[in-house]
Amino acid sequence: MGNLELNKPIGQSISSLARLNIAEAIxxxxxxxxxxxxxxxxxxxxxxxLFRIGGILLGFSGVITLVWPELGGDNSDEGRLLGVILGxxxxxxSAFALIMVRSLNKTESPGAIALYFVLAxxxxxxxxxxxxxxxxxxxTLLYLVGAGIFGGFAxxxxxxxxxxxEASRLAPFEYLAxxxxxxxxxxxxxxxxxxxxxxxAPLVLAGAGLAAAEKKKSSxxxxxxxx
Numbered sequence: 001m002g003n004l005e006l007n008k009p010i011g012q013s014i015s016s017l018a019r020l021n022i023a024e025a026i027x028x029x030x031x032x033x034x035x036x037x038x039x040x041x042x043x044x045x046x047x048x049x050l051f052r053i054g055g056i057l058l059g060f061s062g063v064i065t066l067v068w069p070e071l072g073g074d075n076s077d078e079g080r081l082l083g084v085i086l087g088x089x090x091x092x093x094s095a096f097a098l099i100m101v102r103s104l105n106k107t108e109s110p111g112a113i114a115l116y117f118v119l120a121x122x123x124x125x126x127x128x129x130x131x132x133x134x135x136x137x138x139x140t141l142l143y144l145v146g147a148g149i150f151g152g153f154a155x156x157x158x159x160x161x162x163x164x165x166e167a168s169r170l171a172p173f174e175y176l177a178x179x180x181x182x183x184x185x186x187x188x189x190x191x192x193x194x195x196x197x198x199x200x201a202p203l204v205l206a207g208a209g210l211a212a213a214e215k216k217k218s219s220x221x222x223x224x225x226x227x
Contacts, residue, residue: 016090019083028087030063030178033171035095040167043099048168051214055172058207062175066182066200102162110159117155172211175204 016025033056040046104113136144161170179201185191 016083016087019086025083025087026178027063027067028084029091029094030060030175031088031091032094032098033174034060035092036098036174037168037171039095039099040102040171044102044167046166046168049214051210052168052171055207055209055211058203058210059172059175060207062200062203062207063178065203066178066196069196098162098167101159102167105159105163110156110163113159114152114156118152169211169214172207176208179204 016028037048037052037056041048101113108116161173182193182197186193
């Protein structure tokens with residue numbers, strides 16, 4: 001059920017996941033859209049409209065609905081508090097990374113931004129080399145290469161989206177990323193669909209739909225004013 005989104009700082013995400021159960025790690029990670037919207041208002045002077053607030057709240061409600069049965073599970077790990085702190089740090093760093101992408105779109109191309117992101121992540125990952133790496137082989141290597149290719153295209157698409165829309169408006173759409181691995185469980189791995197997914201999916205989709213409706217309403221208002 002857990003998915004590490006492309007734009008999350010990978011080190012903190014994995015470290016948090018190692019110390020918390022999957023549901024708790026996912027819930028903390030999904031603070032990122034909330035933080036992104038708030039940071040965009042503060043740093044980019046964007047408007048936080050009712051459509052955007054409603055979209056974010058619906059999306060986050062969907063996440064809570066999805067992971068609620070697994071929250072509060074038995075976890076006696078002494079590093080639990082550290083896992084929570086790392087998870088919050090991951091969400092905060094991810095939010096500021098998205099704000100930076102939004103700002104860079106004014107002067108840089110989406111391809112250049114994606115390239116810089118990959119290079120910075122690669123150099124940061126190399127710093128973890130002394131803690132032990134395992135060279136993947138065969139199918140595992142192919143999966144990793146495929147994940148890198150698809151992740152690269154996803155990052156370019158995400159970067160382009162920030163060129164054409166405000167960060168606070170795009171925040172609710174981040175919750176849609178939570179649906180794809182769950183659908184993969186159903187379609188690819190033939191796992192039974194959970195009741196919580198049936199309840200959470202409409203909330204997430206409604207949040208994205210509410211955010212998308214803002215442009216339509218704005219266009220209609222502009223047309224009425226012109227007439």
